[in-house]
Amino acid sequence: MSFNALIIGASSSIAQAAVTLLADNPECRRIFTVSQCPLNFSTNKVTPLLCDYSDSSIHNICKTLKPYAGSITQVLICNGILHTNGLNNQPIMPEKKLEDINTEQLIHLYHCNTVVPMLWISRLLPLLISEQAVKMAVFSARIGSISDNKTGGWYSYRASKAALNMLIQTSAIEYARRAPNVKLVAFHPGTTDTPLSKPFQRLVPKEKLFTPEFVAKRLLFVLDEAEVDQKAAYLDWNNMPINW
Numbered sequence: 045m046s047f048n049a050l051i052i053g054a055s056s057s058i059a060q061a062a063v064t065l066l067a068d069n070p071e072c073r074r075i076f077t078v079s080q081c082p083l084n085f086s087t088n089k090v091t092p093l094l095c096d097y098s099d100s101s102i103h104n105i106c107k108t109l110k111p112y113a114g115s116i117t118q119v120l121i122c123n124g125i126l127h128t129n130g131l132n133n134q135p136i137m138p139e140k141k142l143e144d145i146n147t148e149q150l151i152h153l154y155h156c157n158t159v160v161p162m163l164w165i166s167r168l169l170p171l172l173i174s175e176q177a178v179k180m181a182v183f184s185a186r187i188g189s190i191s192d193n194k195t196g197g198w199y200s201y202r203a204s205k206a207a208l209n210m211l212i213q214t215s216a217i218e219y220a221r222r223a224p225n226v227k228l229v230a231f232h233p234g235t236t237d238t239p240l241s242k243p244f245q246r247l248v249p250k251e252k253l254f255t256p257e258f259v260a261k262r263l264l265f266v267l268d269e270a271e272v273d274q275k276a277a278y279l280d281w282n283n284m285p286i287n288w
């Protein structure tokens with residue numbers, strides 16, 4: 045059956061690889077991409093939309109997508125940051141110790157990694173009420189698992205993903221009532237060769253550093269396999285469940 049896809053945070057390397065795969069799928073009619081900066085794609089299936097992730101900007105995009113309500117059956121919310129060159133002229137790197145904690149970093153990562161995806165989960169609900177199965181992947185990370193936290197550190201990133209996981213779980217309870225055909229998946233891509241992981245790649249064995257293309261393929265497989273059971277799932281690239 046033909047379907048439309050929506051990819052948010054489309055400048056992500058994994059998102060870009062997913063666009064390429066979906067564009068090659070004859071059943072995928074249209075791909076809406078959302079990003080802060082203009083992006084070029086070599087397929088006319090893509091409709092790129094610009095967004096600054098403010099509430100009003102997200103609202104405008106949902107208005108644009110209204111005619112496609114019920115036909116968007118794949119949603120990827122890829123937003124997430126770990127480090128930046130500068131926030132108020134201060135570079136951000138993951139915290140190694142308690143003395144590294146600062147308010148701006150905690151709030152900034154919570155905003156980008158938790159608030160922005162949650163706004164989308166909230167505002168998209170009316171567009172996703174569908175007769176067909178709808179799969180929504182929200183990019184989380186294994187580090188957001190509270191039960192799996194053995195090494196500590198990386199406070200703001202870890203906490204922003206743990207909070208995101210809780211919001212996904214809580215949303216799934218409400219989606220089960222209001223849009224029961226939607227499956228929410230908190231997805232862990234594994235360590236992937238993207239700008240986000242660049243500064244930390246030397247610690248990763250070569251075979252454990254995935255290409256965005258590999259991960260995008262795995263993600264689409266995981267979504268295909270996911271059962272619409274009115275529950276959120278927390279899954280890794282290998283389709284293995286992660287403890288919340």
Ligand SMILES: NC(=O)c1ccc[n+]([C@@H]2O[C@H](COP(=O)([O-])OP(=O)(O)OC[C@H]3O[C@@H](n4cnc5c(N)ncnc54)[C@H](OP(=O)(O)O)[C@@H]3O)[C@@H](O)[C@H]2O)c1
Pocket residue numbers: 052053054055056057058059078079080081097122123124125155156157160183184185186232233234235236237238239240241
């Ligand atoms: N790479 C890894 O090893 C790895 C591991 C575990 C989890 N993840 C998760 O996978 C997802 C994709 O990461 P990636 O590795 O593909 O990273 P990436 O290529 O660096 O992409 C960065 C993403 O963050 C978004 N973003 C940047 N600034 C933002 C802001 N101020 N507010 C909201 N969103 C902002 C971008 O959206 P725009 O397109 O709008 O700029 C883009 O979607 C993230 O959620 C990340 O936490 C990655």
